[in-house]
Amino acid sequence: MDGGHPRVVDATPTRRSQPRSWADSRRPHRPNYAEAVRIDIVTIFPEFFSVLDVSLLGSARKSGLIDVAVHDLRDFTHDRHRTVDDTPSGGGAGMVMRPEPWGEALDAVLTDQSTVVFPTPAGRLFVQKQARELADREHLIFCCGRYEGIDQRVIEHTRTRAAEVLELSIGDYVLNGGEVAAMVVIEAVGRLIPGVVGNPESLVEESHEDGLLEYPSYTKPAEWRGLETPPVLLGGNHAAIAAWRHEQQLERTRRVRPELLPPA
Numbered sequence: 313m314d315g316g317h318p319r320v321v322d323a324t325p326t327r328r329s330q331p332r333s334w335a336d337s338r339r340p341h342r343p344n345y346a347e348a349v350r351i352d353i354v355t356i357f358p359e360f361f362s363v364l365d366v367s368l369l370g371s372a373r374k375s376g377l378i379d380v381a382v383h384d385l386r387d388f389t390h391d392r393h394r395t396v397d398d399t400p401s402g403g404g405a406g407m408v409m410r411p412e413p414w415g416e417a418l419d420a421v422l423t424d425q426s427t428v429v430f431p432t433p434a435g436r437l438f439v440q441k442q443a444r445e446l447a448d449r450e451h452l453i454f455c456c457g458r459y460e461g462i463d464q465r466v467i468e469h470t471r472t473r474a475a476e477v478l479e480l481s482i483g484d485y486v487l488n489g490g491e492v493a494a495m496v497v498i499e500a501v502g503r504l505i506p507g508v509v510g511n512p513e514s515l516v517e518e519s520h521e522d523g524l525l526e527y528p529s530y531t532k533p534a535e536w537r538g539l540e541t542p543p544v545l546l547g548g549n550h551a552a553i554a555a556w557r558h559e560q561q562l563e564r565t566r567r568v569r570p571e572l573l574p575p576a
């Protein structure tokens with residue numbers, strides 16, 4: 313990262329700036345894995361998303377697997393102070409994001425084939441199964457709330473226009489804004505887009521893929537600070553290794569996340 317304006321920001325919030333294959337498509341799912349997955353992010357803090365320049369997602373963007381544009385919500389305001397919030401109707405503490413800038417921002421990026429994600433602690437819990445489903449979409453839009461959240465009419469109105477609208481929580485705690493939550497979803501989804509992770513085999517045995525947590529991993533040296541790698545992993549007996557790993561998955565899931573196991 314260069315410390316300047318993040319490269320992921322595409323400040324032109326018009327459909328004309330989108331590739332034809334995305335803007336002109338009428339299909340809900342990505343028809344062909346050769347096409348980039350389009351991700352639009354609307355936020356009052358575009359700089360949060362400079363992390364999309366690094367690591368696997370940065371490479372995926374460079375190689376054209378993912379096409380990201382970050383839009384500053386304040387570009388869709390019309391007053392001198394670029395106001396995006398106001399006091400809550402009915403009273404109460406905090407501020408609520410006004411619907412007008414959100415409406416205009418969504419007008420600029422939405423098609424009837426878009427999947428729109430509103431991160432919110434009041435949403436359904438985001439899990440791996442959903443990450444897998446979202447990796448199949450051709451256009452994802454993330455709407456990052458701040459303050460007490462976004463005027464609910466924005467979500468209701470978007471439901472009448474988009475292919476799919478999801479209110480997703482990344483966990484039972486409250487963040488200051490939707491940016492980090494959106495990044496969590498983008499990273500979980502992005503790594504499942506074919507081609508993003510070099511060896512797809514490495515995605516198969518991970519935690520949550522088969523309802524269990526992953527077994528513990530070891531590498532060389534076989535002994536480190538008096539601690540040994542379990543001997544079964546060094547014996548070369550693949551059936552024994554698979555059995556040991558499965559047992560470890562069950563034991564770890566039982567101990568750490570018993571609610572993931574089917575009722576006995």
Ligand code: SAM
Binds near residue numbers: 432481482486
């Ligand atoms: N007043 C809201 C409530 O109690 O449900 C919390 C608002 S929070 C301070 C501001 C924004 O952070 C939300 O609009 C949402 O975009 C984001 N956010 C906070 N916690 C989140 C979570 N657990 N999952 C997803 N988004 C979250």
